[in-house]
Amino acid sequence: MKNKTILLFFILLIGSLVSCNLNDYSRQLGVVNTKEKYAFQVEKNDYKLMVDLKEVATDFIFDIRYATKNNFTGEKIYPSNDAFLRKYIAEDLKKANDSLMKLGYQLKILDAYRPYSATIKFYEIYPDGDFVANPMVGSRHNRGTTVDVTLVDRKTGEDLEMPTKFDVFTKEAHPNFDDLPPHIIENKMLLINVMKHFKFDVHPNEWWHYDHARWQRYPMMDLTFKQIKDVAESYKEEEYDLSL
Numbered sequence: 001m002k003n004k005t006i007l008l009f010f011i012l013l014i015g016s017l018v019s020c021n022l023n024d025y026s027r028q029l030g031v032v033n034t035k036e037k038y039a040f041q042v043e044k045n046d047y048k049l050m051v052d053l054k055e056v057a058t059d060f061i062f063d064i065r066y067a068t069k070n071n072f073t074g075e076k077i078y079p080s081n082d083a084f085l086r087k088y089i090a091e092d093l094k095k096a097n098d099s100l101m102k103l104g105y106q107l108k109i110l111d112a113y114r115p116y117s118a119t120i121k122f123y124e125i126y127p128d129g130d131f132v133a134n135p136m137v138g139s140r141h142n143r144g145t146t147v148d149v150t151l152v153d154r155k156t157g158e159d160l161e162m163p164t165k166f167d168v169f170t171k172e173a174h175p176n177f178d179d180l181p182p183h184i185i186e187n188k189m190l191l192i193n194v195m196k197h198f199k200f201d202v203h204p205n206e207w208w209h210y211d212h213a214r215w216q217r218y219p220m221m222d223l224t225f226k227q228i229k230d231v232a233e234s235y236k237e238e239e240y241d242l243s244l
């Protein structure tokens with residue numbers, strides 16, 4: 001009994017030390033964690049505004065996997081099926097989608113902005129660093145500059161066949177893995193090349209993950225979807241006032 005209590009004490013101690021350290025990284029990384037700080041940054045540089053992808057274009061398909069239990073954590077991480085990106089980055093993604101639509105395809109958005117605290121949770125569940133960002137460095141998803149996507153055939157409404165399913169953390173997911181049937185390589189390369197043309201670089205380990213070339217301009221954030229929406233709404237109201 002006594003041994004069990006001591007063991008439990010050490011488990012709790014180590015757990016709390018790990019979470020303390022992760023919060024320290026957040027400070028060192030300059031993660032924006034209040035709505036006020038974020039609103040102030042947007043006030044100074046309006047390109048930092050995060051927009052709702054549903055409002056940027058009606059032609060994206062959404063399957064925000066972390067808003068369901070159908071993801072590698074087995075848990076619902078986000079409160080809603082929302083996808084936010086920084087304004088100009090969202091516009092580049094729309095251009096990529098418009099171009100794909102002309103070829104008969106459409107982008108399916110699997111993830112976009114991800115709060116820093118979700119990155120901590122992911123890493124606690126899968127502490128690998130190759131497929132899940134280490135909170136010591138943070139994820140580019142935390143900056144609102146990154147998307148996880150796949151392609152849908154507009155005629156059939158079906159996903160194109162890709163090397164793996166989303167978030168399968170194996171070598172087959174590497175963009176340069178080519179021991180695959182030719183039509184799968186073709187699908188993957190179509191996605192990678194169109195995204196590249198519109199300034200999104202594929203992740204070295206994940207065919208579905210794309211970072212915008214300007215990701216470094218934006219800080220990491222740990223704001224909830226509600227906080228992001230509130231700031232976006234206040235900007236819409238301002239635009240409305242100006243037009244009166």
Ligand SMILES: C[C@@H](N)C(=O)N[C@H](C)C(=O)O
Nearest residue numbers: 130131132133139140141
């Ligand atoms: C968890 C996976 N979908 C992902 O986004 N991985 C990259 C490396 C990240 O966490 O930034």
Ligand SMILES: [Zn+2]
Nearest residue numbers: 147148209210
């Ligand atoms: Zn990703």
